Amino acid sequence: MSHQPGPAQPRRIPRTLAGLGGLAVCLAAVIGLAPAAQATPSPPTPSLSPVPPPPPPAAVPAHFPAWAIAAMLAATIVLSVGTTLITLALERLRWARREAAAIPEPTATRPSRDP
Numbered sequence: 001m002s003h004q005p006g007p008a009q010p011r012r013i014p015r016t017l018a019g020l021g022g023l024a025v026c027l028a029a030v031i032g033l034a035p036a037a038q039a040t041p042s043p044p045t046p047s048l049s050p051v052p053p054p055p056p057p058a059a060v061p062a063h064f065p066a067w068a069i070a071a072m073l074a075a076t077i078v079l080s081v082g083t084t085l086i087t088l089a090l091e092r093l094r095w096a097r098r099e100a101a102a103i104p105e106p107t108a109t110r111p112s113r114d115p
Helices: 015-038 065-100
Strands: none
Touching: none
16 A cells, blocks of 8 residues: 655644744844934034035936947847747757657558468
8 A cells, every 4th residue: 555645734833932933023123223223313503604515416427329229129129039039949849859759650561472
């Protein structure tokens, strides 16, 4: 008699252990956030000195020219179409091999010697 094992039962965590785990997570979050909350600087006191001017704006980032964007888009499309065509050709070859293997080859019979 063969016995096949059934699906594995997930291990259950006892309620006390799960509760302690939740408590530990909450305490870790509180301890982790408490020093950050205490480390915030106090607001600056107002001064009578003039406010310095804001720094000059950062340089505008360079943009790609339109021909470069068009070239990248065309290259992406060409690669995508090429990959798709290669994948289809390989799949067709595999399909033809499977079909050829599934068709039994006719066996060669010897001609009979009866007149």
